[in-house]
Every structure is written in structure tokens, then in C-alpha cells.
Amino acid sequence: MKIIVDAMGGDNAPQSTVEGSVLAARELGVEIVLVGQEKAILSCLEKVKSDDVAGKIEVVNAPEVIDMCDSPMSVTKEKKDSSLGVALRLLSEGKGDAMVSGGNTGAVLVGSTMYVKRIRGIRRAALAPILPTDKGGALLIDCGANVECTPEYLLQFAYMGSFYCQKQMKIASPRIGLINNGAEESKGTPMIKETYGLLKQAGEAGRLNFVGNIEGRDVPFGMADVILCDGFTGNVLLKTYEGVGLYFVGELKKIFFKNLGTKLAALLVKNGLGALKKKMDYKEVGGAPLLGICKPVIKAHGSSDPRAFKSAIRQAVQYAESGIIRDITENIEHMTVSAPGKN
Known part of the structure; x- marks a missing residue:
């Protein structure tokens, strides 16, 4: 199982996201893709002494960061190369099984909808x-x-x-x-x-x-x-x-x-x-799933500490293994409302 992490998303990023990811790699046995400013991520990895899980952690550079005050649309416009934008594109390309971010909620929603896409027939994704x-x-x-x-x-x-x-x-x-x-x-x-x-x-x-x-x-x-x-x-x-x-x-x-x-x-x-x-x-819970998106996306709490972020990664693993997205896809016919005058 490989989880993509928006390493720059959250109030305490990248330190808390990196520490939480190391804990997840160590305790859950998952592979992690840390997306964000490479120099800052590598510095955090050195601080937390991650040598024992070095083979399970990959770093992908993304030079830009979406702040909490940025427009949600910035993930697809001004800051396409943000850690969130790159992480979501990696997910859409099949480079991981799920994505976790503690960043700007609106940007997570917009980016997931634009890059990963909603399940066909689902009108809106929901937290x-x-x-x-x-x-x-x-x-x-x-x-x-x-x-x-x-x-x-x-x-x-x-x-x-x-x-x-x-x-x-x-x-x-x-x-x-x-x-x-x-x-x-x-x-x-x-x-x-x-x-x-x-x-x-x-x-x-x-x-x-x-x-x-x-x-x-x-x-x-x-x-x-x-x-x-x-x-x-x-x-x-x-x-x-x-x-x-x-x-x-x-x-x-x-x-x-x-x-x-x-x-x-x-x-x-x-x-x-x-x-x-x-x-x-x-x-203890970790975060909130963004239901209705084609692939698992978990929105972690913005103030997540390493333990909370590890819990969010655990939740992403469980979501990816659950078959929930398949269940939604197979039941779309029961989930739509016919327009007036149509059968």
C-alpha cells in the first residue's frame, strides 16, 4: 500500500506531516510519498531519524505551497505546482493508492474534483x-x-x-x-x-x-x-x-x-x-474522507500533530482497502433523481 502525503499542508507542516508519515511507515508498514519542498522535507527526515524506514519513503519535489488564506482555485491556476496539486496529480496517475492532506479544505475539494475527478454520476463530493x-x-x-x-x-x-x-x-x-x-x-x-x-x-x-x-x-x-x-x-x-x-x-x-x-x-x-x-x-480518528471522489482522499485536521497525521494515514489505508468506491459506483442508478417528465 502506497500513500501520497501533501507534506506542506497543515498548521505544523512539514514537521508534523513528516513525523506522522515516518510513524506510519514504521508502525503500519506502508510506503509513503512525501510531496513538497524537498530541502525542507529532507531536513525533517534527518531530525526524526528515519533511517530504519528510508526504503519506504520517497520524496517528490513541489516548489509551491498553498496557504490557508489562498483561493481554493489556486490549486489549478496560480499554484499548479503546489504540494497539494502535485500530490493529487500523482494520485490521479495511479502513483499511489490514496492521498492525505491537512491543508486548505477548499483547495483539497477543488483539486480532488479537477484532478482526480468525481465518481461518474456523483453530483458533489462531501466531507x-x-x-x-x-x-x-x-x-x-x-x-x-x-x-x-x-x-x-x-x-x-x-x-x-x-x-x-x-x-x-x-x-x-x-x-x-x-x-x-x-x-x-x-x-x-x-x-x-x-x-x-x-x-x-x-x-x-x-x-x-x-x-x-x-x-x-x-x-x-x-x-x-x-x-x-x-x-x-x-x-x-x-x-x-x-x-x-x-x-x-x-x-x-x-x-x-x-x-x-x-x-x-x-x-x-x-x-x-x-x-x-x-x-x-x-x-484518534485522523481526518475526514472526501466521499464521491474516484480515489481515496483524506482531509486531515489542519492542526494535526504527528500522531493525528499517522491516524489519518491509517484511515486512508483502510479506505483504500474497503471497497467503498466500488459500492458507490455500482449503485449510482439508485442515487440519481430523474428530471420531471422523464422515466
């Missing part, structure tokens, strides 16, 4: 991170790639999310929940109501396990395995989720370190708190 819930985890799709959606986009997201959960999360019949401002079928905008009808039809045909509308407060309690929404709603939900999580962790620290008694209490529940922290830690 799908995993949110922790009391049932383990739920896939949120979309979390920001598509601010405005049509009912057909959401129907396709539902199928792609379901296939991902089946193969990657080992859930036999993933429950699809449509985010809405109420559980009743009559609630929501015209677009949401039409989407509900499409999902209901797919459910009645036995193709999806649609459980109806769910509200934001239902998400942490595992009411669905696939949380379905447009990218604007999904991004707000994701950032709120992250913020509330950080808030409660901070409040717990204040409580447990208030005095000697609370510190002793903290020792008694230390293992439980550690498990909770691990469950909420994005570094």
Missing part, C-alpha cells in the same frame, strides 16, 4: 468526519464542502455515508437521520421535505435504513449512524460540537482541581476521564 456519540460514533455528511444542496445531493450523501459506515465502521445497516428543526415529517424547508420523500422511498425499497428527521440534540445520543445535512448546517453542527466538548473538558478540570478533596476524587475517576478524553480526541 464526512466522525462525531463521538454515546453509541460510539456517527458519520456527519456533509460538514462544509457544499454550503447549498439539492435533494439529489443529499440522497447521494446518504448512500455514500451508508456505504462508508458499512465498510469502515462495520455497521451492518446504518441508520440515516436527516437533520431538521423537528422530528415531524411536515417540518423543514421545501428542500428538506423533498429530501425526506426521497429518503423515505429509498427506505421503503430496502436500500437505505432511513429513520426520519432528527434534531441537533439527538446527535450526541446516537440516534443515527449517518447524520445527513447540507454543508452549512453540518459545519455549524461540527464546530458547535467541538466547542461544547472543549468547554466541558475545561469545566471538569476546574471542578477536579479546585481543592484537595476534588483532586482526590479526580484520582478515583482518572481511568474513566482518560477514556472520555480519548473518545473526544480527533487525533
Whole structure:
């Protein structure tokens, strides 16, 4: 298995991406192609003492870097020779099995669409991170790639999310929940109501396990395995989720370190708190797959440290081995909506 890495993408690149890649080569046994400014990458490799995996790591020079403030279109225009652009072209040419980047999200989406291409029949690719819930985890799709959606986009997201959960999360019949401002079928905008009808039809045909509308407060309690929404709603939900999580962790620290008694209490529940922290830690998951693209692309968190980046590479390996892209391709006929007047 060979994973292409955008070594210059992310807040802590290239040090964190190189270190994470070395860890992946060492612990996962994968081959790595580090794409970026060669001199900087080689310097990082020397610092992390990577001699034991030297045969598994290849460096491809790419002189330009796409910053977080750059236009997403720069990956195909002003900065075609950026680390991200070169990495995606290598993936499209079959020089690797998957690509991982912690860089500019918009540029990852545009570059993947333009260079690697969407699966034939898929209208839009979607970002799908995993949110922790009391049932383990739920896939949120979309979390920001598509601010405005049509009912057909959401129907396709539902199928792609379901296939991902089946193969990657080992859930036999993933429950699809449509985010809405109420559980009743009559609630929501015209677009949401039409989407509900499409999902209901797919459910009645036995193709999806649609459980109806769910509200934001239902998400942490595992009411669905696939949380379905447009990218604007999904991004707000994701950032709120992250913020509330950080808030409660901070409040717990204040409580447990208030005095000697609370510190002793903290020792008694230390293992439980550690498990909770691990469950909420994005570094354990790695990143979000860009579903709908012809080949596996993983968007790592921009602030990923080496451990988080290694997790993103592990996720890319699992995605490449899963057969999810084949499942999507083989079911396109069920994922499209006929235009009015057509059969």
C-alpha cells in the first residue's frame, strides 16, 4: 500500500506531516510519498531519524505551497505546482493508492474534483468526519464542502455515508437521520421535505435504513449512524460540537482541581476521564474522507500533530482497502433523481 502525503499542508507542516508519515511507515508498514519542498522535507527526515524506514519513503519535489488564506482555485491556476496539486496529480496517475492532506479544505475539494475527478454520476463530493456519540460514533455528511444542496445531493450523501459506515465502521445497516428543526415529517424547508420523500422511498425499497428527521440534540445520543445535512448546517453542527466538548473538558478540570478533596476524587475517576478524553480526541480518528471522489482522499485536521497525521494515514489505508468506491459506483442508478417528465 502506497500513500501520497501533501507534506506542506497543515498548521505544523512539514514537521508534523513528516513525523506522522515516518510513524506510519514504521508502525503500519506502508510506503509513503512525501510531496513538497524537498530541502525542507529532507531536513525533517534527518531530525526524526528515519533511517530504519528510508526504503519506504520517497520524496517528490513541489516548489509551491498553498496557504490557508489562498483561493481554493489556486490549486489549478496560480499554484499548479503546489504540494497539494502535485500530490493529487500523482494520485490521479495511479502513483499511489490514496492521498492525505491537512491543508486548505477548499483547495483539497477543488483539486480532488479537477484532478482526480468525481465518481461518474456523483453530483458533489462531501466531507464526512466522525462525531463521538454515546453509541460510539456517527458519520456527519456533509460538514462544509457544499454550503447549498439539492435533494439529489443529499440522497447521494446518504448512500455514500451508508456505504462508508458499512465498510469502515462495520455497521451492518446504518441508520440515516436527516437533520431538521423537528422530528415531524411536515417540518423543514421545501428542500428538506423533498429530501425526506426521497429518503423515505429509498427506505421503503430496502436500500437505505432511513429513520426520519432528527434534531441537533439527538446527535450526541446516537440516534443515527449517518447524520445527513447540507454543508452549512453540518459545519455549524461540527464546530458547535467541538466547542461544547472543549468547554466541558475545561469545566471538569476546574471542578477536579479546585481543592484537595476534588483532586482526590479526580484520582478515583482518572481511568474513566482518560477514556472520555480519548473518545473526544480527533487525533484518534485522523481526518475526514472526501466521499464521491474516484480515489481515496483524506482531509486531515489542519492542526494535526504527528500522531493525528499517522491516524489519518491509517484511515486512508483502510479506505483504500474497503471497497467503498466500488459500492458507490455500482449503485449510482439508485442515487440519481430523474428530471420531471422523464422515466
